[in-house]
Amino acid sequence: MPNNKKAQMQKEFDYIVIGAGTAGCLLANRLSADPANRVLLIEAGGRDNYHWIHIPVGYLYCIDNPRTDWCFRTEPDPGLNGRSLIYPRGKTLGGCSSINGMLYIRGQARDYNQWAEITGDAAWSWGNCLPDFMRHEDHYRLDDGGDADTEHDKYHGHGGEWRVEHQRLKWKVLEDFATACVEAGIPRTRDFNRGDNEGVDYFEVNQRSGWRWNTRKAFLRGVEKRPNLTLWHSTHVLGLETEASDSGPRCTGVRAERPGDGKVVARAEREVILCAGAIGSPQLLQLSGIGPADLLTEHGIDVVKDLPGVGENLQDHLQIRSVYKVKGVTTLNTMVNSLAGKARIGLEYLLTRSGPMSMAPSQLCLFTRSSMEYDYANIEYHVQPLSLDAFGQPLHDFPAITASVCNLNPTSRGSVRIRSNDPKQPPAIAPNYLSTPEDRKVAADSLRVTRRIAEQPAFMQYQPEEFKPGLEYQTDDDLTRLAGDIGTTIFHPVGTTRMGAADDELAVVDPHLRVRGVAGLRVVDASVMPTITSGNTNSPTLMIAEKAARWILGGD
Structure with a gap:
């Protein structure tokens, strides 16, 4: 010390x-x-x-x-x-x-404008929060004094302590999933952090040269x-x-x-x-x-x-994970299921600080709407070139991807309450997920959005099979019950x-x-x-x- x-x-x-x-x-x-x-x-x-x-x-x-x-x-x-x-x-x-x-995501301008309205203090509006995001930011696109996108200079800072970089890997299956999103009507975006994050692209990450930047x-x-x-x-x-x-x-x-x-x-x-x-x-x-x-x-x-x-x-944000088996393309599942594959992954990171060991938990991001009743993106996807039964479990032994979707603005409310006067005893944490009709409807609708993306030509070339949750779940009641069975926190x-x-x-x-x-x-x-x-x-x-x-x- x-x-x-x-x-x-x-x-x-x-x-x-x-x-x-x-x-x-x-x-x-x-x-x-x-x-x-x-x-x-x-x-x-x-x-x-x-x-x-x-x-x-x-x-x-x-x-x-x-x-x-x-x-x-x-x-x-x-x-x-x-x-x-x-x-x-x-x-x-x-x-x-x-x-x-x-993952470097700020949210939407409407979030902060709502805070300003709730508190009665304009300091929390998007326009007054943006300089505070930029003050500590060190964005890679401005490393050489900026890029051709002059708008980027208006929304991002350089020289601050908080490093933001692009991910040091790409996956063909994710590139084609992104194309499927475009085919489904979701636009490509260059930047999720300008106040309107609707679109699809790779997440930017808080890393420096392949290391976590905490x-x-x-x-x-x-x-x-x-x-x-x-x-x-x-x-x-x-x-x-x-x-x-x-x-x-x-x-x-x-x-x-x-x-x-x-x-x-x-x-x-x-x-x-x-x-x-x-x-x-x-x-x-x-x-x-x-x-x-x-x-x-x-x-x-x-x-x-x-x-x-x-x-x-x-x-909190509750994610609902859909897993699709795929054919004819490499995913992380197939790479790690052999000693040779694991050795290649380790060597790539050792030599170049890139590859799967440099991966954030999610690579591809998209923000869109669960239904047309919303005039803003109300759901977020974390898409990964891998699949597993649950966090901490081994990857599946078949090639697959996972598309996790969460309701960005849940109406459910929970609580944190002490159990005793002992400071060493953890509190009772009760999130009360899916406790409102609005949240249950968004959960069911968002799973249908996932299926719509998976049915587009760019992704259908891999003959996707919905392994989880399974096409037998179709009605609102089915999908809501299923969301309760498989939903997990994204830790927010x-x-x-x-x-x-x-x-x-x-x-x-x-x-x-x-x-x-x-x-x-x-x-x-x-x-x-x-x-x-x-x-x-x-x-x-x-x-x-x-x-x-x-x-x-x-x-x-």
């Missing part, structure tokens, strides 16, 4: 940031840029020195691994016909950016040496310290458990900033007496501030400490992310999203942190 022992033992700080994940790493960088600010960054997980974090395909070995993942599970979900799912959340420096899919590398590398920044990793935060006053409670610090030191208290002169994510942030608030009073009382916790919205409003939980306007009784934080009724406390992570973004949620979380850093430093 770069900081010396004296710095590690320091207990007085200006700012304490809880969680060295996507938002926390950026915030620690920005807040400590001023040498007058004493910043403590706390992470429950260890250093990101596990080699599988950095090899892109290593997500397979990081998810559901206690070295890098909290290993949460959901409650049995009625919408999934009683099934419980693994619910990965990063537990290492870099947080979820160290174990996620590395937020620890992006925002802490070199910065850890700043004398005013202290990093405590492998440190479990047990709760928030608060003090009563005539004007209401104030958060003054944190209680934590550190290796070698035992239980310690660190004090914050200015602010404590929760960046523990959509599961960790509401859990810590509830453990600290900030949340629904009846829940806190049930578990013997003194109520510091009754905020009924803490832990509610959980939203948000919304559990959502921001809102002053008259919103369920809003946990105000539009500047300050916890309502508790001074000196802010939440900056995906949990503040009032509605989920129309796409992958990692980069929007960075945007939120960028905006919040400016507010914090400006005293807003």
Whole structure:
């Protein structure tokens, strides 16, 4: 660790940031840029020195691994016909950016304009969020000073910490699936990140030269040496310290458990900033007496501030995976089912940092509409040149592809609630997938869209056979029941400490992310999203942190 022992033992700080994940790493960088600010960054997980974090395909070995993942599970979900799912959340420096899919997607302009309407604050509009996306961006298309597409310069940044690159591989079967999408009426696009992401193309990824680019590398590398920044990793935060006053409670610090030191208290002169994510942030608030009073009382916790919205409003993207057997084309299934194939894959990555070991979990992306009643893309596909029964299982022994589709704007709402006052016990996570008629209809319709694409000439040349779910499922009831049987999370939980306007009784934080009724406390992570973004949620979380850093430093 770069900081010396004296710095590690320091207990007085200006700012304490809880969680060295996507938002926390950026915030620690920005807040400590001023040498007058004493910043403590706390992470429950260890250093990101596990080699599988950095090899892109290593997500397979990081998810559901206690070295890098909290290993949460959901409650049995009625919408999934009683099934419980693994619910990965990063537990290492870099947080979820160290174990996620590395996919760079911002969402749609309408998402942010809706946030501005919900909060009553124009700062959250697309036009005012775009500069915060660009501020930390380092986009490969601008490496040589830009490209012929001058519009690209208007929407992307260069020279920032957050690297965005093209994928270092292509698959013929995916190229032809993309052509089938065009034949089905879905346009090609060059860029999913200009505010309207409808179309089909390869995902752009957060990698650098074939290595995963997580937020620890992006925002802490070199910065850890700043004398005013202290990093405590492998440190479990047990709760928030608060003090009563005539004007209401104030958060003054944190209680934590550190290796070698035992239980310690660190004090914050200015602010404590929760960046523990959509599961960790509401859990810590509830453990600290900030949340629904009846829940806190049930578990013997003194109520510091009754905020009924803490832990509610959980939203997530549920993917429904269709698997098609194919003939006459190479897929990853056939490549890895021989020692020679595995050796070629390993050698290609060793020599060129390309090929299947450089793969993000999904390669081809498309955004489209589940039915013509929508005037915007409301579903997203993650398409892969492989298939398997479930995450972590071996690939099938036949050539196949997987087309996973998710509802971008689910109306189902779930919750995160503590089970006891023990900070080491995981909370109860209940997503309530497919609990509304709207979500069930989108699920059924989206499977029909998948079939329509697969029936186009460009893909029919491979004689596709629908292996999963199977053509015997045709009616709305069949397809909805099937979605419950095979649907899985894409790991995008948000919304559990959502921001809102002053008259919103369920809003946990105000539009500047300050916890309502508790001074000196802010939440900056995906949990503040009032509605989920129309796409992958990692980069929007960075945007939120960028905006919040400016507010914090400006005293807003």
